[in-house]
Amino acid sequence: MTDRKSRREFMGLTAAGVAGALAPSWMGGAHAASVAPISQSADPDLVVFNAKVYTMDSAAPRAEAFATSGGRFIASGSTADMKALIGKRTQTFDAKQMTIVPGFTDCHNHAGGNTLLYEVLVGNPFEVEFVTIASIIEKLRAKARTTPPGTWVEGYFHDDTKLKDKRLLNARDLDQVSTEHPVAVYHRGGHTSFYNSKALELAKVTKDTPNPPGGTFDRDANGELNGRVTDRARSVFNGVGVRPKFTPEQSAQRDRDGIAHISKQFARYGLTSVHHEGGDLTAIQEVRARGDLHHRVSYEASGRVLESMITSGIMSGFGDEWIKFGATSEHTVDGSFSERTMALSIPYPNVQPPYKGNVTETQEELNAWVERVHRAGIQVNCHANGDVAIDMYLTAFERAQKVAPRADARPKITHCTLINDDLVRRMKALGAVPAMFTTYAYYNTDKFPFYGEDLMKRSMAYRTMLDAGIRAAAGSDFSPGPFAPLMGIQGMVTRTGWDGTTWGANQRISVDEAIRVNTINGAYASREETLKGSITAGKLADFVVLADDPHTVNKEKIKDIEIVRTVVGGTTVYQA
Numbered sequence: 001m002t003d004r005k006s007r008r009e010f011m012g013l014t015a016a017g018v019a020g021a022l023a024p025s026w027m028g029g030a031h032a033a034s035v036a037p038i039s040q041s042a043d044p045d046l047v048v049f050n051a052k053v054y055t056m057d058s059a060a061p062r063a064e065a066f067a068t069s070g071g072r073f074i075a076s077g078s079t080a081d082m083k084a085l086i087g088k089r090t091q092t093f094d095a096k097q098m099t100i101v102p103g104f105t106d107c108h109n110h111a112g113g114n115t116l117l118y119e120v121l122v123g124n125p126f127e128v129e130f131v132t133i134a135s136i137i138e139k140l141r142a143k144a145r146t147t148p149p150g151t152w153v154e155g156y157f158h159d160d161t162k163l164k165d166k167r168l169l170n171a172r173d174l175d176q177v178s179t180e181h182p183v184a185v186y187h188r189g190g191h192t193s194f195y196n197s198k199a200l201e202l203a204k205v206t207k208d209t210p211n212p213p214g215g216t217f218d219r220d221a222n223g224e225l226n227g228r229v230t231d232r233a234r235s236v237f238n239g240v241g242v243r244p245k246f247t248p249e250q251s252a253q254r255d256r257d258g259i260a261h262i263s264k265q266f267a268r269y270g271l272t273s274v275h276h277e278g279g280d281l282t283a284i285q286e287v288r289a290r291g292d293l294h295h296r297v298s299y300e301a302s303g304r305v306l307e308s309m310i311t312s313g314i315m316s317g318f319g320d321e322w323i324k325f326g327a328t329s330e331h332t333v334d335g336s337f338s339e340r341t342m343a344l345s346i347p348y349p350n351v352q353p354p355y356k357g358n359v360t361e362t363q364e365e366l367n368a369w370v371e372r373v374h375r376a377g378i379q380v381n382c383h384a385n386g387d388v389a390i391d392m393y394l395t396a397f398e399r400a401q402k403v404a405p406r407a408d409a410r411p412k413i414t415h416c417t418l419i420n421d422d423l424v425r426r427m428k429a430l431g432a433v434p435a436m437f438t439t440y441a442y443y444n445t446d447k448f449p450f451y452g453e454d455l456m457k458r459s460m461a462y463r464t465m466l467d468a469g470i471r472a473a474a475g476s477d478f479s480p481g482p483f484a485p486l487m488g489i490q491g492m493v494t495r496t497g498w499d500g501t502t503w504g505a506n507q508r509i510s511v512d513e514a515i516r517v518n519t520i521n522g523a524y525a526s527r528e529e530t531l532k533g534s535i536t537a538g539k540l541a542d543f544v545v546l547a548d549d550p551h552t553v554n555k556e557k558i559k560d561i562e563i564v565r566t567v568v569g570g571t572t573v574y575q576a
């Protein structure tokens with residue numbers, strides 16, 4: 001990529017004249033074996049020394065220094081050994097004893113940059129932050145002032161348990177925004193929304209409207225609508241009011257700018273590889289071409305894109321080291337963990353009448369879908385939260401392997417939240433790769449009382465998975481969960497939330513294990529463990545410089561460690 005090479009800079013040093021004089025890039029595989037190691041034939045592009053390097057490579061777990069060339073690591077070792085490689089055109093970076101780890105990987109992210117860039121955000125997408133209902137009203141009023149009456153005024157990233165007011169937002173609050181605009185506030189979890197009276201009136205919803213199947217119009221103690229609407233009941237708002245219209249060109253431009261924007265956010269938090277749950281494939285390619293893609297994309301297809309992969313014979317792994325087809329996007333088998341609809345084998349504690357969550361597909365439908373995708377050579381990926389849904393998915397995959405055996409297929413389980421011994425044994429036998437919630441253990445403890453400690457001991461079960469030899473990876477599920485890897489690591493290590501409560505402490509893992517989960521295990525989940533995920537000669541030079549060492553700081557402060565620098569393919573993409 002021309003623009004990438006032209007931006008080959010480190011530490012603010014200009015690399016003028018360097019890009020054109022680069023040695024042939026490190027090709028890897030059979031081709032590289034036929035040429036001399038690059039460290040002998042050319043100066044490294046970069047030598048980093050005087051660092052505490054945690055390589056996540058079990059053959060050499062620690063180093064003080066490393067060298068990169070052509071976007072790849074070419075050597076690691078002691079500061080003295082690496083300094084000996086420095087040549088005339090080598091840039092150098094004295095890390096002054098800061099910590100360096102491989103770039104982080106998020107294996108489940110909806111990567112919706114448009115919302116972050118263009119919409120009114122009434123909650124903090126990235127951190128635990130309590131806001132007031134007054135601040136939500138104020139932000140939406142400002143939007144209403146520039147919006148014609150009758151057109152929707154909408155707020156995003158609301159979290160009902162992150163309000164200083166300690167009560168639910170309601171229609172009367174949103175009537176203070178406007179009585180002439182329909183107003184909606186969307187929960188970041190994606191299953192509940194809050195509306196003002198104008199919106200309810202336009203949708204012809206009254207206190208006498210019955211709840212439709214799969215959703216509710218919530219009411220207060222007096223039976224009046226309170227403005228909270230759940231799941232499928234929200235579809236009545238789709239056709240009412242005016243929504244902004246965009247030309248195809250405008251939509252494409254928003255998609256591109258959205259991807260470029262979220263890519264910057266990923267870099268800011270140290271993510272160098274992200275598994276994209278869908279999104280506009282054209283926009284991702286165009287953003288890369290213009291030099292604004294700062295992270296590597298494992299693209300998870302559904303719908304039209306997945307169908308064209310199957311019909312044209314495109315399998316997982318097609319693409320290059322920047323944009324590659326990964327597993328499918330999450331094929332949904334059950335409901336949500338944070339919004340309490342996942343499918344359990346026992347009733348939810350303290351819910352009457354007894355409720356066991358939602359299974360959203362029959363075993364037969366699931367079997368057929370899994371077999372079809374598996375036969376096409378595409379890595380299967382299902383969203384399964386509850387033990388019932390995980391069992392259904394494993395049953396479908398065991399069957400697919402019988403009718404169409406494929407070695408090392410690595411079925412991906414998105415979320416894989418509530419497990420038991422039998423499920424773990426079957427996952428291990430199939431070589432399944434779970435991508436489990438990461439930041440929830442810190443961010444969402446206010447929602448765990450709905451499950452209780454007995455179930456939380458078996459939820460987000462990193463300890464159990466690693467002990468069983470299963471390569472569990474990290475899946476933030478942004479936007480429902482924040483994606484900051486350090487917040488995720490802190491939660492895995494402490495199992496203690498922002499509110500000081502601890503849930504399922506038996507599932508704690510060590511700092512080193514948590515870093516592995518967020519790096520090399522993520523690479524394994526997309527079958528790229530020989531390409532990235534550790535600081536190993538020959539792998540892509542993706543790494544993160546941290547101001548403090550997560551192994552030695554107070555465990556409750558891991559999430560606050562400053563990301564000093566994020567580097568992808570030897571190029572700095574973020575600098576504090």
Ligand SMILES: [Zn+2]
Pocket residue numbers: 108110277330477
């Ligand atoms: Zn998801």
